[in-house]
Amino acid sequence: MRYRRIPDETVRRLPLYLRGLAYFAQRGESRVSSSSLAEFVGVNGCKIRKDISHFGVFGTPGVGYDVANLTRQVRKILKLTSARKAALVGVGNLGSALLAYPGFATYGFDIVAAFDSDRRKIGRTVNKVRIEDSAALGTLRRRRINLAIIAVPAGAAQDIAEGLVRAGVKGILNFSPCYLNVPRNVKVVAIDIATELARLPYYMPAG
Amino acid sequence: MRYRRIPDETVRRLPLYLRGLAYFAQRGESRVSSSSLAEFVGVNGCKIRKDISHFGVFGTPGVGYDVANLTRQVRKILKLTSARKAALVGVGNLGSALLAYPGFATYGFDIVAAFDSDRRKIGRTVNKVRIEDSAALGTLRRRRINLAIIAVPAGAAQDIAEGLVRAGVKGILNFSPCYLNVPRNVKVVAIDIATELARLPYYMPAG
DNA sequence: CTATGTGAATTTATTCACAGCA
């Protein structure tokens, strides 16, 4: 396993490959070629091979990749080898849907804490997770939760982000439609739903 | 207004600029410099200027950009000048949250139709939108809806996408965790929630 | 004197093309 720096775009695609690998594994295939994986995930085969080559040599020429082994290696690179606990902040419509979202488990994520500032929600339970007061974000440190999902209104997001950083959170998935200013050692990945929809018309006919 | 091709990455950022512009407009600022917009949206100023220059020259050296005019121009480029109707397919947890999502309105989107294949949901109303049978996707053509949001389980997504394409849909926002195979003239933008979360640990300390 | 707009330089990402292994 090689440890030179892996391009961001490659890191972005690796989880996709994991999903593809899971599909082939579940179908009982023990080997997969870059081209069949390519077809499944919608990325061209040569790009997949280049991506994989960034962290090592795992394929067999003329045959393909060993599904189980490649899965293991990709998971190691992405640091998805052990389960990760995550916290959710903001249990509105979107937050509630995220609490129930089955996709996170695929990658070993478990949302074990939820916070909201609305008195009426605090204390309630959604999907087996009890909603706590947002003022208690500080408890995340001793609970060893360093990953959080923000789904609060834009106006509240920066404050929440700062609270999370103070509590030792090192990775944030931000659904709030705003930029978060955080220290360099904290990574933010933003999913800006409306913004993604807003770029569709550009590619569509006038109507 | 210039009409040479605009880079994809620029198109991706334009909706962000719109949001920033709306912020400054609402604060009563009639002019904004690339650097102050930069600070708000988290993109460096020189990149913003380059992005804008791709479709024309709108700023005043020494002063900045006219907020109202730049807003108008960006909206025109993104084809967001008139309201757009959209359909939602899949009214589960995530779909319901999307129906209630206030952010779409910012860009003039209105979800006016919702579909699900679950008999128990069909006929019900969520957020003033009546849920129809997924088998009735074909009606979208005469209702002049050519934009759709998919939020169904992965296994059903390709079928739904094909139904949408048959109904004349030209743009799809896909929340289902899978690749969609569609004709070249249909644009798909994918939001793969778990996949985005899955790349966070790579950037985080081991824990 | 400030902030835009843009060629040039640089960096990053993608694709090509093929040597070499099973």
Next chain:
DNA sequence: TGCTGTGAATAAATTCACATAG
């Protein structure tokens, strides 16, 4: 012969640096 892995070539995106306009 089939498919990987990778240098080389190309393309795309970003950043620099500064001429230029108000």
